[in-house]
Amino acid sequence: MALESTSPPTIAPALSILVSGASGLVGQALCEKLQSRGHRVRRLSRSERGDVQWDVAAGQLDTAALVGVDVVVHLAGESVVQRWSSAAKERILRSRVASAHLLVDAILEQAQRPAFISASGISYYGADLDDWVDESSPMGDGFLAEVVREWEAAASALTDAGVRTAFLRTGIVLSRQGGALAKMLPAFKCGVGGRIGDGQQRMSWISLPDLVDAYVFAVESRSVRGVINAVAPEPVTNSEFTEKLGKVLGRPTILPVPAVVVKMLFGQMGEETVLSNLRVRPQRLTELGFEWQQPKLEHALRAAFDAAQS
Ligand SMILES: NC(=O)c1ccc[n+]([C@@H]2O[C@H](COP(=O)([O-])OP(=O)(O)OC[C@H]3O[C@@H](n4cnc5c(N)ncnc54)[C@H](OP(=O)(O)O)[C@@H]3O)[C@@H](O)[C@H]2O)c1
Structure with a gap:
């Protein structure tokens, strides 16, 4: 299935889609793309920015928000890029798991139950593995692995009830507008960017347009279910x-950041994110015939900067 950004509106019937976390990096791009394909999108937010509001902390979601919805896409979650105090860890976990439970309960109440497509993370596999992993690999160690386990498990009542569920275990999303790349840019632009640690840790990444296409694929295609690794086919080392x-930036990259500095500044968060070493294979997307627009890193980076300028 070709999933070009220039693809015409879908020939599939227009769907009604509720998207949580629609105001975020992935959500904004996804909602635009879904609408451009003729689907009806309702944005679920904690703020007035959404078409529908919810209060995850208070456990409040009006189940009427799901009436007539064909697919729920669950992207909401507190940013993991912060110091992991115990309060922050609780927010990171609850914002994903408690919110998933609210959506799952609301779906189960519907006469016509919508499919449930959820964000998830490759951190499920752990933070330091030299071998390739795919969707059949076991859960690894670490706080984020546990978050992912609980996040996905929150939807088990739906899977048990025969509702279509899919979990996009996402790698590092490349976009100039947000996420890891946006955080690295100031240093690299000033010519003080460099490898992190010994630079040998593997980074499993995906361009934002490809991730959006993977979500569109999951929304539109009933054959997409279960765990899906949302990464490009070629992970790279940090070097x-x-x-x-x-x-791509035309800047020198000669100043390495020692691992000890990352650990000092960011603690466990640094170890499980920028220092993590994961070589993830997108086995299911490949089997499903998904075509990446940007399978090569240099092309993806150039496209990210071109897109930001246009
Ligand atoms: N970007 C990546 O590299 C990456 C990699 C792996 C997995 N993911 C996952 O993919 C999903 C989308 O990523 P993203 O980069 O678009 O995230 P994002 O830009 O941080 O947006 C997430 C959205 O979640 C909502 N949110 C934030 N804190 C919340 C809280 N405490 N309780 C409930 N909702 C909260 C916000 O929407 P409102 O303010 O409108 O409610 C926010 O816009 C996330 O779950 C993320 O963990 C992302």
Whole structure:
């Protein structure tokens, strides 16, 4: 199935889609793309920015928001990029799991139950593995692995009830507008970017347009269910990533950041994110015939900067 950004509106019937976390990096891009394909989108938010409001902390969601909805896409979740105090860890976990439970309960109340497509993370596999992993690999160690386990498990009542569920275990999303790349940019632009630690840790990444296409694929295609690794087919080492980013920006990348500094500044969060070493294979997307627009890192980086300028 070709999923070009220029693809015409879908020939599939228009769907009604409720998207949580629609105001975020992935959500904004996804909602635009879904609407451009002729679907009706309702944005679920904690604020007035949404078409429908919910209060995750208070456990409040008006189940009427799901009437007539064909697919629920669950993207909401507190950013993991912060110091992991015990309060922050609780927010990171609850914002994903408690919110998923609210949506799952609301779906179960509907006469026509919508499919449930949820964000998830490759951190499920752990934070330091040299071998390739795919969707059949076991859960690894770490706080984020546990978050992912609970996040996905929150929807088990739906799977048990025969509702279509899919979990997009997402790698590092490349976008100039947000996420890891946006955080690295100031240093790289000033010419003080460099590899992190020994640079040998593998980074499993995906461009934002490809991730959006993977969500569209999951929304529109009933054959997509279960765990899906949402990554590009070619992970790179941090050294390769650094070299390519420097090349695309035309800046030197000679100042490495020692691992000890990352651990000092960011603690466990640094170990489980920027220092993590994961080589993830997108087995299911490949089997399903998904076509990446940007399977190569340099192309993806160039496209990210071109898109931001247009
Ligand atoms: N970006 C990545 O590299 C990456 C990688 C792996 C997995 N993911 C996952 O993919 C999903 C979307 O990512 P993203 O980059 O678009 O995230 P994002 O930009 O941080 O947006 C997430 C949205 O979640 C809502 N939210 C934030 N804190 C919340 C809280 N405490 N309780 C309830 N809702 C909260 C916000 O929407 P409102 O303010 O409108 O409610 C926010 O716009 C996330 O669950 C993320 O963990 C992302």
